[in-house]
Structures are given as structure tokens and as C-alpha cells.
Amino acid sequence: MSTNLSFRAALLSVLLFACFIGIWHLATLPADGGAVSAADAEYAALMGQGAGKAEGFPTPAAVGRTFVHFLSDPFYDNGPNDKGIGIQIAYSLLRVGAGFLLATLVALPLGFLIGMSPLMTRALNPFIQVLKPISPLAWMPLALYVLKDSDVSGIFVIFICSMWPMLLNTAFGVASVRRDWINVARTLEVGPVRKAFRVILPAAAPTILTGMRISMGIAWIVIVAAEMLVGGTGVGYFVWNEWNNLALPNVIFAITMIGLVGMLLDFAFGVLQKMVTYRD
Amino acid sequence: MTNHYLSVEGLKKAYPTRDGKAGTPVFEDIHFSIEKGEFVCIIGHSGCGKTTILNVLAGLEEATGGVVIMNGREVKGPSLDRGVVFQSHALMPWMSVLGNVAFAVKSKWPDWSKAKIAAHCTEYLEMVGLGHAIHKQPAELSGGMKQRVGIARAFAIQPKMLLLDEPFGALDALTRGTIQDELLKVVQATHQTVFMITHDVDEAILLADKVILMSNGPLAKVAEIVDITMPRDRTRAGMHHDPQYYRIRNHLVDFLVNRSKTYAGGGEFEQYDPKRPPVVRPGLVDTSDAALAPDAVRPLTQLKKVVNQ
Ligand SMILES: Nc1ncnc2c1ncn2[C@@H]1O[C@H](COP(=O)(O)OP(=O)(O)O)[C@@H](O)[C@H]1O
Ligand SMILES: [Mg+2]
Numbered sequence: 001m002s003t004n005l006s007f008r009a010a011l012l013s014v015l016l017f018a019c020f021i022g023i024w025h026l027a028t029l030p031a032d033g034g035a036v037s038a039a040d041a042e043y044a045a046l047m048g049q050g051a052g053k054a055e056g057f058p059t060p061a062a063v064g065r066t067f068v069h070f071l072s073d074p075f076y077d078n079g080p081n082d083k084g085i086g087i088q089i090a091y092s093l094l095r096v097g098a099g100f101l102l103a104t105l106v107a108l109p110l111g112f113l114i115g116m117s118p119l120m121t122r123a124l125n126p127f128i129q130v131l132k133p134i135s136p137l138a139w140m141p142l143a144l145y146v147l148k149d150s151d152v153s154g155i156f157v158i159f160i161c162s163m164w165p166m167l168l169n170t171a172f173g174v175a176s177v178r179r180d181w182i183n184v185a186r187t188l189e190v191g192p193v194r195k196a197f198r199v200i201l202p203a204a205a206p207t208i209l210t211g212m213r214i215s216m217g218i219a220w221i222v223i224v225a226a227e228m229l230v231g232g233t234g235v236g237y238f239v240w241n242e243w244n245n246l247a248l249p250n251v252i253f254a255i256t257m258i259g260l261v262g263m264l265l266d267f268a269f270g271v272l273q274k275m276v277t278y279r280d
Numbered sequence: 281m282t283n284h285y286l287s288v289e290g291l292k293k294a295y296p297t298r299d300g301k302a303g304t305p306v307f308e309d310i311h312f313s314i315e316k317g318e319f320v321c322i323i324g325h326s327g328c329g330k331t332t333i334l335n336v337l338a339g340l341e342e343a344t345g346g347v348v349i350m351n352g353r354e355v356k357g358p359s360l361d362r363g364v365v366f367q368s369h370a371l372m373p374w375m376s377v378l379g380n381v382a383f384a385v386k387s388k389w390p391d392w393s394k395a396k397i398a399a400h401c402t403e404y405l406e407m408v409g410l411g412h413a414i415h416k417q418p419a420e421l422s423g424g425m426k427q428r429v430g431i432a433r434a435f436a437i438q439p440k441m442l443l444l445d446e447p448f449g450a451l452d453a454l455t456r457g458t459i460q461d462e463l464l465k466v467v468q469a470t471h472q473t474v475f476m477i478t479h480d481v482d483e484a485i486l487l488a489d490k491v492i493l494m495s496n497g498p499l500a501k502v503a504e505i506v507d508i509t510m511p512r513d514r515t516r517a518g519m520h521h522d523p524q525y526y527r528i529r530n531h532l533v534d535f536l537v538n539r540s541k542t543y544a545g546g547g548e549f550e551q552y553d554p555k556r557p558p559v560v561r562p563g564l565v566d567t568s569d570a571a572l573a574p575d576a577v578r579p580l581t582q583l584k585k586v587v588n589q
Contacts, residue, residue, distance in 0.1 A: 180370035183340050187358040188387035198383065202374040278373040279419035
């Protein structure tokens with residue numbers, strides 16, 4: 001029954017995708033009033049990718065060729081402005097990883113502190129409430145001025161935007177650990193460190209992981225914008241660069257890659273989340 | 281002062297109301313004592329403060345007034361001396377059954393080797409009939425099995441005193457009976473001192489040496505202390521044959537149904553003294569209103585003293 005359902009769902013997905021490509025194809029057919037002359041079509045084909053640049057929106061076929069072209073050699077490196085998509089994505093992932101790791105190192109202990117102490121909750125709440133709604137990119141000028149390095153600034157922006165969901169979820173998870181479990185630890189005279197690692201952390205882990213998953217989603221969104229801003233390397237810079245070249249098929253290819261990598265990241269955190277979730 | 285193993289003196293608890301003022305005390309002027317090796321049950325209607333009293337004994341909650349003295353020392357904060365079996369089993373679902381008990385044992389004896397801890401835990405899990413389930417996760421167990429793990433966890437640290445909050449309240453009658461039998465066996469073998477909340481009159485008669493009856497809250501009091509005078513080697517199957525059983529049972533049920541509402545001192549209970557709540561032995565007298573004849577158990581001189589105060 002359920003395999004049947006997933007089979008039908010997959011079939012429908014494929015159909016929808018085919019429809020999408022079909023409509024896209026029809027919409028991007030060379031349109032000069034009446035029928036398309038054979039000569040026009042031939043001319044367009046001859047021009048290849050160049051045609052996509054000159055005339056409006058690229059066709060699915062042109063984008064398909066771009067996919068094959070880029071994916072056949074994802075890791076080449078021909079200097080600053082010409083690197084394989086694999087290398088660009090690796091740069092972005094590295095920045096996201098570094099910023100995210102730093103954010104974890106700060107958010108988890110701080111979240112513990114806030115979650116355990118009503119005093120700290122109240123004392124830090126105004127700061128969090130003001131800092132949280134700031135767009136991470138708004139930090140960029142300050143970061144560039146203080147850190148004097150575009151790479152480090154990118155990492156800082158990721159750090160700042162990953163911080164809040166993790167911090168708030170950790171604090172909430174820690175604060176709402178079931179009273180009974182805390183009482184068990186208290187009656188057993190469990191020390192604070194052991195209590196933190198053996199009781200509170202596992203109890204709050206699902207909530208914390210949810211926060212990390214949200215943070216990672218945001219970080220991957222923000223890195224593209226940040227790299228567009230500071231340039232140099234990364235998938236965001238790649239998108240911006242190809243836009244400047246007016247190579248729309250390349251832009252569409254990069255957008256798709258961004259989506260796929262984001263999906264994989266989310267999937268990985270979904271697996272982690274499942275690992276720490278307990279059945280009660 | 282006192283030479284009881286544990287004594288509760290003038291205990292009072294008032295929770296603050298929403299606007300931060302002190303509310304009406306849930307209970308006040310609670311006095312009772314527990315001897316070493318004694319099994320004491322407390323019965324009262326829901327909301328009279330039984331759980332609160334147990335939490336104060338456990339050191340998990342602070343009383344508004346009064347003290348609890350155990351072994352000559354005031355109870356302040358929780359301690360490994362007092363094991364607690366929680367109403368909702370309170371197993372940690374991310375640990376296996378063995379892991380849950382081992383967590384407790386490791387807390388008590390941090391220096392023990394892994395093997396020694398595992399052996400010790402297994403022994404106690406076997407004692408409650410869970411030798412086959414030690415590697416299961418709590419989520420895989422039935423409610424009764426979880427509760428037994430909770431009991432094994434509390435026994436495994438060999439506390440001086442055991443506190444149980446309606447441990448079988450959520451179980452079906454059949455399971456409850458089996459676990460009661462197990463608890464009875466273990467307690468008889470270990471001479472464990474136990475304080476247990478229950479709402480099951482039969483359970484109290486089966487297990488207890490004495491039953492503390494609480495009147496309804498707020499301002500709940502210890503209304504009576506009922507001595508269970510039946511021989512200690514009772515069994516669930518056999519206790520119905522003892523003529524005392526029905527007298528005690530009727531007395532307890534009558535209290536819960538008719539008298540717990542009005543029992544607040546004054547009126548016909550003029551001689552009531554919270555420091556010395558009447559001790560009754562309905563098992564030994566033929567009338568069911570033994571509370572009205574407390575002199576049946578209490579020396580007359582003492583009574584006079586109480587009245588003259
Ligand atoms: N944390 C709390 N805050 C305010 N009131 C409480 C709290 N815990 C218990 N109470 C009140 O104290 C009374 C006694 O509760 P409890 O000890 O749980 O009773 P019992 O176990 O006898 O049913 C109840 O009326 C309950 O509403
Ligand atoms: Mg209760």
C-alpha cells in the first residue's frame with residue numbers, strides 16, 4: 001500500500017517535471033509571429049549557446065547542454081575567474097562549515113546557560129530580541145571594516161545568521177527538559193557536568209538538532225548572497241559572474257546546484273535528527 | 281526530641297498564588313513518624329497534598345514551614361539515602377533498561393567497574409522479573425514493565441528509605457497485583473523502610489504496617505493513623521480470609537467516602553491534636569467507627585492531657 005503510494009508519487013513527480021520542461025520548451029521556442037522557418041531554427045542551432053546569450057530566455061536544451069558541460073569536469077581550475085562548479089561549491093561549503101561550527105561552539109553552551117537560568121534568560125533576552133531580526137548581510141560592512149578580509153567576513157556573516165535558531169532552540173530545549181528527569185538526577189545526587197551530558201543534552205537533543213537544521217538552511221541561503229557581495233570565489237560569486245557574462249544557462253545551472261546542495265545538507269541534518277530522537 | 285527513624289514535624293506548604301501572594305496552605309501542622317523497617321502508606325483524596333509531602337521528604341521541594349528529620353538530621357535537599365519511584369516511571373528514553381539502572385548505580389558507587397555495575401543492575405532487574413528485558417529500550421516496554429524498572433532503579437542504590445508516589449496508579453488491576461506481590465516479596469526480604477502514596481485501599485492493607493489518612497485539602501491534616509494489625513506475612517490471595525481485613529477495609533473506605541471532607545478538627549473531634557493524630561486499630565475492634573473511640577488504643581491520661589491544652 002505505502003510502496004504503491006510512493007511509486008505513484010514518484011511517477012507524478014516525473015510527470016510534473018516533464019510538464020515543466022515541456023512548457024518551458026514551448027515558451028522559449030523562437031517566436032517571430034507565425035510559423036518558425038526551418039532556416040531560423042537552423043540558425044539558432046548553429047549559434048548554440050551564443051544564441052541563448054543574445055536572444056531572451058535559454059531553452060531547456062541549451063540549459064541541458066550546460067549541465068553536461070559543467071558536470072563533465074566539475075573540478076577544473078583555470079585561474080580566478082574560471083573554476084569548476086565543484087570547486088566553487090566546495091568554497092561555499094567551507095565557509096558555511098566554518099561559520100556554522102563557530103556558531104555551534106558559541107550557541108550550544110550559551111543556550112545551555114540561558115535555558116538553565118531564568119536570570120540569564122531575562123538578562124540576555126533584550127539583546128537577542130534586537131540582534132535576531134537583523135539581516136545577516138547588514139553586518140557585512142562592519143565585518144569587512146573590522147576583520148579586513150572578505151573570506152573571514154563571509155564566515156562571520158554565516159556565524160551570525162546560524163547563531164539565533166541554534167541559540168533559541170537550545171535554550172528552549174534545555175528549559176523544557178521534563179521535570180521528572182531532572183528530579184531523578186537530583187535524587188541521585190548527579191553532579192552538574194554529568195547531569196548536563198547524560199540527562200539534559202540527550203533530552204534536549206531533538207530540539208537542538210531542529211535548531212541546527214534551521215540554522216544550516218539559513219546559512220546556505222545567506223552564503224549565496226554574501227558571496228555575491230564580496231566576490232572572489234564560491235557558488236554565489238559564480239552566479240553573479242555568469243550574470244555579468246549574460247550567460248543565463250550557466251546561472252540556471254548554478255541555481256539548480258544551489259538547490260540540490262541545500263537539499264542534501266537538509267537531508268543530512270534530518271538523518272542526524274532522527275539519530276538523536278528518542279521514542280517515549 | 282524524637283527517637284523516630286524519620287519524623288515530620290509541623291509540616292506546612294503554601295504555594296504562591298498568581299499575583300505572588302502566599303496562597304491558602306495546601307496542608308499545615310502535619311505530624312507523623314516512620315520507624316526503621318516500617319512500611320507506611322498515605323491515603324487521601326486527590327489534591328490533599330500527598331505528592332507534595334513525598335517531594336518534601338525526598339528533598340525535591342521545600343516546605344513553607346516545619347521540618348523533616350531523618351536519622352537525627354534535618355532533610356535539606358535530595359539525597360541518595362532516599363530513593364524515589366515516580367508516579368510516571370521517569371525512565372530516560374534514550375538509555376536502555378540496563379542503562380537507566382546503571383546510571384543510578386554509577387551515581388551511588390562512582391568507583392565501581394562497568395562489569396560490577398552491570399552485574400549489580402542485572403541482579404535487581406531480575407528481582408523485579410525483568411532479567412529478559414535488560415537490553416530493551418523503555419519505549420519497547422509495557423507500562424507495568426517500565427514501572428518495575430523504576431522500582432529496580434530505586435532499590436538498586438540501596439537507599440535507607442524508599443519513597444513511592446502512586447507507583448501502580450496507571451496500571452491495570454492484573455499487572456498491579458503481580459507487581460504488588462513482587463514489591464511485597466522484596467520488602468519482606470530487605471526490610472526496606474518505605475513511604476508510599478496510594479489510592480488503592482486493598483494495596484495499602486496488603487503492604488502497609490500503618491496507613492496515614494489525610495483529610496481533604498486545602499488545609500489538609502493527618503486525620504488518623506490506622507495500624508494494620510494483621511500478621512505481616514499477608515498475601516494478596518490469603519488476606520481476605522482474615523476477619524480483620526473487612527473491618528480495616530470498611531474503616532478506610534468509610535473514611536474516604538464519608539469522613540475525609542469534614543475531618544478538620546472541632547465538632548465531634550474536639551480532642552483532636554495535630555501533633556498526636558489519633559491512632560486507631562479497626563482490625564482489633566468490632567465497631568467500624570473506631571475513630572470515635574480513640575481511647576480504645578490511647579491511654580486515657582494522654583487524652584486528658586490533650587483536652588486540657
Ligand atoms: N507547583 C505547584 N504550584 C501551585 N500549586 C501546586 C503545585 N503543585 C501542587 N499544587 C497544588 O497543591 C495541591 C496538592 O497537590 P498534590 O501534592 O499533587 O496532591 P495529591 O498528590 O494529594 O493529589 C493541589 O491543590 C495542587 O493544585
Ligand atoms: Mg499526587
